[in-house]
Amino acid sequence: MARFSPLEWPVFRQFSSPDRFGRGDSVVSRKTREIVPRTSSADRVVQSVCPYCAVGCGQKVFVKDERVVQIEGDPDSPISRGRLCPKGSASEQLVNSASRQTEILYRAPYAAEWQKLSLSTAIDMIAERFLEARKKWWQDHDEHGRPVRRTMGIAALGGATLDNEENYLIKKLFTAAGAIQIENQARI
Template sequence: MNMELSRRGFLKLAGTGVAATSLGAMGFGEAEAAEIAHVRPFKLTTTTETRNTCPYCSVACGIIMYSKGDLRKGETADIVHIEGDADHPTNRGTLCPKGAALKDFVKSPTRLQYPMHRKPGSDKFERISWEDAFDRIARLMKDDRDANFVATNAAGVPVNRWTTVGLLAASATTNETAWATFKFAKALGMVGFDNQARV
């Protein structure tokens, strides 16, 4: 039997053989090839995308949270996936190990979701409303500031300092929010002002 094969025909035949052998070596048979041909829908197509900022360090990486359920329709939103935001200029879609584990952070059974208060002498925390928590914080701050505010130093120079209270701010925020937070702390005379990124 005489078979003539051009160089181009030989390369086509060799390429087909290599592709078939590679698929076989990777474990793809006829059934898997049929499944590959059928495109399944993406798992995130029915979810709601929400862009946010990672709450950990001060780098402020962008994240995308995917949730099922629409809060605008009164449904409960359940976060099913969190990933880095490829369009964010800070991280361009990458996340550190802590950021990559954000879903576990959000779904943690020990995550604090509402204000808790432990009364003096009690051995347990009790849930209180946000209004009660804000009122209590404001009252305690006002009482402490009235009792410990230093208007002038020993030489009579105005210093306007409140040294018995400090403020720990969030680093995962916008420049505008950080500026407003700083102005709030300094307007009250707080000397101790720091950021979570240094903790």
């Protein structure tokens, strides 16, 4: 370890340089000068939208070696104008977390263990259950004989992390399937 010299004190550098008020280079340490931002080493920058709420703040995602290294607010976004809330600022941790689930897990009724499923198997299971519930609880007419053409076996709860277009499509899908219990987290 190098010996400390009083000549490296900021106050000495301040009075021995033109920076008399200590507002410039005289108060910057060598360690601070050597620091470089994570964004400077990025291979590319990708524009994205924050996944946390329905506001839709713009993000700049800095990628190096196909890995996200930093996420910042996008100053070109008309919604957030470069600002992010604390959750949006920490969304890099959402992407790079060691505990992030990347496989589809399924626990059968009364089973004690989870099993891994392929995406096609999981989608097929969901579709089969959706159609079965629709068919089982379908009502053509109510108790007064009026046509209702609905199912009481399917309900939908949309999330606020989806944007308006996604929620619109989900609403149309469930309405077309005959569901009438359709709600959204943003309204509750």
